[in-house]
Structures are given as structure tokens and as C-alpha cells.
Amino acid sequence: MRSIGIRAFRDSATKHLAGHEALEIQRHGHTVGYFVPHRDPDGKPPLATLARLLDLAIDESDLTQEELVALLAEARR
Numbered sequence: 001m002r003s004i005g006i007r008a009f010r011d012s013a014t015k016h017l018a019g020h021e022a023l024e025i026q027r028h029g030h031t032v033g034y035f036v037p038h039r040d041p042d043g044k045p046p047l048a049t050l051a052r053l054l055d056l057a058i059d060e061s062d063l064t065q066e067e068l069v070a071l072l073a074e075a076r077r
Helices: 006-011 013-018 047-060 065-076
Strands: 002-005 023-027 030-035
Touching (some): 002 006, 006 023, 047 065
Antiparallel strands (some): 023 030
């Protein structure tokens, strides 16, 4: 996964949104979000990338895995 600044992402959003590369979007050196395309270059959902991103989110936050799962469940409602 490649890191990209928020301005670079914004300025080339159309190109990035049409691509198949997962991106970590940063602002002033801090991660503000991730872009995970709906399909990878082989046409498959990028579930492995999503799993890695969830691991990163857990590692970078003060949340336990259970707390993160609870937040995701709440967001789905």
C-alpha cells in the first residue's frame, strides 16, 4: 500500500478512484484515512487489504479489537 498526501489525493482523485491500488491518505504526516478500491486488478474484492487496514487501525488506536468490532457493528446500524 502506498502513502499519499491528502492534497495529492484530492488533485488526482479521478485517477486514484479509477485505479486498483490501496492508498493510505495522510495529512501533515498523520493518517487520515484509507482508500481501498472495490476490486483489485484481478477483479476480486481486496479483503486481504481490508484486513491489513483493520490491523493497522487497531495498532494505531487505543481501542481493543473488541471495541473496534463494537464500533463497526454500531456504524452498520
